[in-house]
Amino acid sequence: MGERKRGPAEGGTIGSIAVILAAGIVLGVAFNAIGLESRPGWGIPWIGKDRAEGLVSLDGAIEGLPEIPDLEEPMEADLARVRLFHEAGAALFVDAREVEEYSAGHIAGAISMPYDVAAGEPELMENLDPGGRPIVVYCGGGECELSISLAYEMIFAGHTKVLIYTGGYDEWAGAGQPIASGVAEGS
């Protein structure tokens, strides 16, 4: 091996690290700026926000099934509205919890898609066919954020009508709504 140029002296080490960091930051910001301008956009907002707080709720009078427009972010739905979809079979219910929790009890007809599994295998979501209906994602309710995370992944995977039932399984079961148990996927 030929003699190569020696690295910078000790004093230059910190400087070189700073150069690498600066180059990375500049490239990252530039890359994201391009992503924000592109159509379809793949850049992300400059300031992160808490998704649980920023959720828009499906509201308006409850008269028949609400129309869900094509969304760029999932919307939150309450028990009263989610019930309408469930009764009419007008939505695909997706359980974002672990398989064991799903087996122990889930919203009747819901399919199991644990967030942990889906995040590593986006094709699961891409291949999911809700038959033109909205997808209603839920988890355990309360502090549970799996449904929010999975709902965003659904949007990234190309689905446009994604609702989050934040009340979750606990509220649903507590309200005496139809539930099922076991691992068999509902239809």
Add this chain to the structure above:
Amino acid sequence: MEAIQSVLRHSWTVRACRVGIGVIFGYAGLAKIGDLAVFAMQIHNFRMVPVSTENVMAMTLPWIEIVAALALILHIRARPAALLSTALLVVFTIAVGVAYLRGLDIDCGCFGTADGAQVGLRKLLENAGMIAVGAIASLREAKGSG
């Protein structure tokens, strides 16, 4: 002892370790830039940084990894790049360790969604190994051994 030192500091050993870390960092960075939104969410799941800064981290961290990788592989400012990479590995490992201790059942996000690895003991061991390689890569090459 001296023999071990001379092997570790041999320029071939040090350079091989630098290229190894470089390849890993390059892959990790490229795997993340394909889906920044997912990576931002993976950072969020660690719950370690303020929510408002998560996106800036998500957009810059992969590129810092890529630039460091290029420096390591192309042998330009390689030792500072090795020091930086090793420091980053230590920070990542602490993050994984803390998440594991807190019982968070989350994706590592180390390679974006390219691996579905969860935070856990296995990941900690992998990282410990990479830190060891990074430490060798950070050594000053022995004079006259190249």
